[in-house]
Amino acid sequence: MAGRFDSNPFAEEEEVNPFSNHGSVAPAKNSRLSPLPPERAGFNYGIGETVDIPIDGSGDLKKRERELQAKEAELRKREEVVKRKEDAAARAGIVLEEKNWPPFFPLIHHDIANEIPIHLQRVQYVAFITWLGIIACLFWNIIAVTTAWIKGEGVKIWFLAVIYFIAGAPGSYVLWYRPLYRVFRSESALKYGWFFMFYLFHIGFCIFAAVAPPIIFKGKSLTGILAAIDVLSNHALVGIFYFIGFGMFCLESVLSIWVIQQVYMYFRGSGKAAEMRQEGARRVVRAAI
Numbered sequence: 001m002a003g004r005f006d007s008n009p010f011a012e013e014e015e016v017n018p019f020s021n022h023g024s025v026a027p028a029k030n031s032r033l034s035p036l037p038p039e040r041a042g043f044n045y046g047i048g049e050t051v052d053i054p055i056d057g058s059g060d061l062k063k064r065e066r067e068l069q070a071k072e073a074e075l076r077k078r079e080e081v082v083k084r085k086e087d088a089a090a091r092a093g094i095v096l097e098e099k100n101w102p103p104f105f106p107l108i109h110h111d112i113a114n115e116i117p118i119h120l121q122r123v124q125y126v127a128f129i130t131w132l133g134i135i136a137c138l139f140w141n142i143i144a145v146t147t148a149w150i151k152g153e154g155v156k157i158w159f160l161a162v163i164y165f166i167a168g169a170p171g172s173y174v175l176w177y178r179p180l181y182r183v184f185r186s187e188s189a190l191k192y193g194w195f196f197m198f199y200l201f202h203i204g205f206c207i208f209a210a211v212a213p214p215i216i217f218k219g220k221s222l223t224g225i226l227a228a229i230d231v232l233s234n235h236a237l238v239g240i241f242y243f244i245g246f247g248m249f250c251l252e253s254v255l256s257i258w259v260i261q262q263v264y265m266y267f268r269g270s271g272k273a274a275e276m277r278q279e280g281a282r283r284v285v286r287a288a289i
Contacts, residue, residue: 160221
């Protein structure tokens with residue numbers, strides 16, 4: 001019986017560390033699980049860490065660099081060509097005009113403050129007002145003649161009013177306002193004759209429109225004084241519209257006469273008249289030779 005109670009139940013047991021490696025337990029030979037790789041201690045889980053990616057694109061970088069250099073060389077060539085053209089135009093007296101007026105829809109080049117000499121800016125501004133004035137007169141003429149057409153005066157006078165506007169608005173700019181602008185900008189004496197000829201025609205038309213003699217369709221295609229008196233007896237509203245047009249044409253005529261007087265005084269006082277005669281004589285001699 002002593003064999004059954006060899007161990008002393010009151011003896012202190014030997015402490016055994018279960019995590020210690022005593023080499024007593026052999027690793028499993030047929031285990032399918034591979035051990036995990038060691039990880040660095042940290043709590044950011046790899047967020048914000050830089051990753052080194054090997055780049056082997058030196059050939060592509062050189063190719064792109066050559067393409068950029070070729071584009072830069074092409075741009076330099078184009079800039080040189082444009083500069084040579086601008087220089088040639090400047091030597092020939094040609095001014096490259098950029099359309100800038102009206103600002104919301106540029107149609108023409110117009111910059112009195114920067115291109116016209118200070119002593120000529122006042123006259124140029126008034127000439128600009130007369131150009132806008134003739135456009136306003138012709139537009140109001142359409143409105144007045146339209147009312148007369150509605151009241152039974154016939155459609156022919158309305159077609160004539162539209163023709164006056166379509167021809168007068170761009171024609172006044174091309175024939176006399178732009179020549180005056182270019183004359184004042186370059187002060188070319190020979191171009192004054194073109195302005196004087198067509199501006200006198202403009203003044204004559206304004207005076208004719210203000211009177212509106214009964215020559216063409218009894219003169220009712222223009223809002224002049226005679227036409228206003230004629231339609232006033234039958235239609236008061238139409239007569240009022242015609243009288244407003246008459247006042248506009250009168251004001252346009254007065255301003256236009258002032259402009260041509262100022263231009264002519266400057267033309268004579270600055271010696272441009274003698275210069276124009278000399279230039280004309282030179283051209284005649286060159287043409288004869």
